[in-house]
Amino acid sequence: MNKFVRNLLTEWRKLNLPFSDETIIVAVSGGADSVSLLIALHELKRRKKLDLNFIVAHFNHNLRGVESEKDAEFVKDLAEKLNFEFVLKVQDSKSKIQDQSGNLEQNARNARYEFLEEVIEKNNASVLLTAHTQNDQAETFLFNLIRGSGLDGLSGIKIKQRRKTKKKQEFWLVRPLLHWAKRQDTENFCLENKIEFRHDAMNDDLKYSRVKIRKEIIPLLKKINPKIIETLSATSLQLSEAANELKISTDLITEKLDLSRLKTLSKLMRIQVLRSWLKESRGHLKQLDLKHFEAIEYLIFSKKSGRIIELPDGEKVLKKDGKLFFEKSGVEKTSADN
Amino acid sequence: MNKFVRNLLTEWRKLNLPFSDETIIVAVSGGADSVSLLIALHELKRRKKLDLNFIVAHFNHNLRGVESEKDAEFVKDLAEKLNFEFVLKVQDSKSKIQDQSGNLEQNARNARYEFLEEVIEKNNASVLLTAHTQNDQAETFLFNLIRGSGLDGLSGIKIKQRRKTKKKQEFWLVRPLLHWAKRQDTENFCLENKIEFRHDAMNDDLKYSRVKIRKEIIPLLKKINPKIIETLSATSLQLSEAANELKISTDLITEKLDLSRLKTLSKLMRIQVLRSWLKESRGHLKQLDLKHFEAIEYLIFSKKSGRIIELPDGEKVLKKDGKLFFEKSGVEKTSADN
Numbered sequence: 159m160n161k162f163v164r165n166l167l168t169e170w171r172k173l174n175l176p177f178s179d180e181t182i183i184v185a186v187s188g189g190a191d192s193v194s195l196l197i198a199l200h201e202l203k204r205r206k207k208l209d210l211n212f213i214v215a216h217f218n219h220n221l222r223g224v225e226s227e228k229d230a231e232f233v234k235d236l237a238e239k240l241n242f243e244f245v246l247k248v249q250d251s252k253s254k255i256q257d258q259s260g261n262l263e264q265n266a267r268n269a270r271y272e273f274l275e276e277v278i279e280k281n282n283a284s285v286l287l288t289a290h291t292q293n294d295q296a297e298t299f300l301f302n303l304i305r306g307s308g309l310d311g312l313s314g315i316k317i318k319q320r321r322k323t324k325k326k327q328e329f330w331l332v333r334p335l336l337h338w339a340k341r342q343d344t345e346n347f348c349l350e351n352k353i354e355f356r357h358d359a360m361n362d363d364l365k366y367s368r369v370k371i372r373k374e375i376i377p378l379l380k381k382i383n384p385k386i387i388e389t390l391s392a393t394s395l396q397l398s399e400a401a402n403e404l405k406i407s408t409d410l411i412t413e414k415l416d417l418s419r420l421k422t423l424s425k426l427m428r429i430q431v432l433r434s435w436l437k438e439s440r441g442h443l444k445q446l447d448l449k450h451f452e453a454i455e456y457l458i459f460s461k462k463s464g465r466i467i468e469l470p471d472g473e474k475v476l477k478k479d480g481k482l483f484f485e486k487s488g489v490e491k492t493s494a495d496n
Numbered sequence: 497m498n499k500f501v502r503n504l505l506t507e508w509r510k511l512n513l514p515f516s517d518e519t520i521i522v523a524v525s526g527g528a529d530s531v532s533l534l535i536a537l538h539e540l541k542r543r544k545k546l547d548l549n550f551i552v553a554h555f556n557h558n559l560r561g562v563e564s565e566k567d568a569e570f571v572k573d574l575a576e577k578l579n580f581e582f583v584l585k586v587q588d589s590k591s592k593i594q595d596q597s598g599n600l601e602q603n604a605r606n607a608r609y610e611f612l613e614e615v616i617e618k619n620n621a622s623v624l625l626t627a628h629t630q631n632d633q634a635e636t637f638l639f640n641l642i643r644g645s646g647l648d649g650l651s652g653i654k655i656k657q658r659r660k661t662k663k664k665q666e667f668w669l670v671r672p673l674l675h676w677a678k679r680q681d682t683e684n685f686c687l688e689n690k691i692e693f694r695h696d697a698m699n700d701d702l703k704y705s706r707v708k709i710r711k712e713i714i715p716l717l718k719k720i721n722p723k724i725i726e727t728l729s730a731t732s733l734q735l736s737e738a739a740n741e742l743k744i745s746t747d748l749i750t751e752k753l754d755l756s757r758l759k760t761l762s763k764l765m766r767i768q769v770l771r772s773w774l775k776e777s778r779g780h781l782k783q784l785d786l787k788h789f790e791a792i793e794y795l796i797f798s799k800k801s802g803r804i805i806e807l808p809d810g811e812k813v814l815k816k817d818g819k820l821f822f823e824k825s826g827v828e829k830t831s832a833d834n
Binding site: 304306375378383392393400452 | 641716723739
């Protein structure tokens, strides 16, 4: 089996994706990334490694006239050749995307995902695959770094996310190339299979920051570190893990703590959140010791409602409506915003 | 008061630095950064905002022949003009630094800090100031990003660190320009004061990655974000805070836990470390509950040595030689590497 195909299969297992009976949507633009993914999926199907119903979905943004049409035609032909069902949507007019506020790229992406979610709903699919590579990860990382988006932005593209369509159908959005394939690998794999791929001229337009990053900045960085794509991609992954660790302690701390979210934490993390919350609410942690936290812990998991834990100096923690409240000596501190 | 001087004073207060009676060493290379710092300190002294004994220290790395001598001469003259004590050390020979393993820049830095620590010891100084700017922070960030040093490297230069000299004298290493001054600000401030500064030709040599970053990469990034220096500098600070949060849980976990380090943690963090350590040692956390952690907590702070905490299934935690050890049912797991 070709290395590219083997890598995809390994990642498929790692990601715990289904092997049979399900419908999976593959977003295919016609570029080397998505074409290589499609060829590899076809190969895994042919070898009976995967027994899945793949549907190729192509969104024609209609931004580049006849070139856009050629892309669509190309993907349709490829899908047919590989015996995949094919779904197409053509954006009504160029103006529709461009008229919206925000930037063109963002609007185009939103329209594309809207279409893909429709395809998911229509076919009751469980997974949506996109062909993002390590290069996309590295470029996204730099893009977010340059605009100063901080730790969350630097976490980059997620490999597997639970999502919901508008009609609340759940699905997994998965990028099975993200952690191991470089753009060059996808191009090579297409060439090896003697299958062409389309080239998006917008990818060369230096007016876009992403193109500057890809065409100017990354080549410079590569001169210092030839493995810059792998390096940035790995850094992004590391920062996303760090962000996840930290999120729990920052994200959960609000004026009233949500019991159902608290219960999902490890006991240790829960106590950390409680500490931060009480420090925030009381201004300090003085006179609190583990027995108070144990008592609150008990309160969280007890089935009775309306119970109260007494803290020093007449302060209280109480449970009401699925939330924990803090009360300052007799006066409910949070009553103002109820 | 000039804005540059006012900013320095504000930062001085924020950093909780002394205002009188102490000796402070200022590392001055002769470049705009350190010259501007020196001028501003002189101004604060003149205005009686600071009543401190500043000593200007210059290390002549002797890497650029007569130019290095001119730098030293320049700093000496400036220090005299501003009425600061001046200390000079000349590196014996170029070869000495270059012969050592590792790179030239790193070796030069080590030799410089060795000298600065000698000056600290000799003068019983409490603080060492260096004139790193936001540009240094941004460049260090990119340098570490490109070589793939991960979260710790991305944390960048620290604004204030407690350090010890070889003879164990404690001092603060402080960079009072790091969070607010750009290199351009320091140059402008020197010009406003009609004081020249020296230019290090090594700063233009593109064979050094740092020079490539400064001269080629940052200008490109600036085209996308004109405030790239501030952005990278702020990102670095944010990541350093994240790293600090996470460090405790990763850094402290070794086969034997050091009691003195454990004692510096908050109780909550200490328990987190103990949990990770026991999970590592036992392979899981099953059958452990808070009473075990409370018992270990007691063990850590009790003055008796040689005590033991029994865990389920005959496993044990014991205290010996200022460390905590884990024992698997009767057999000391760590004995192999003692």
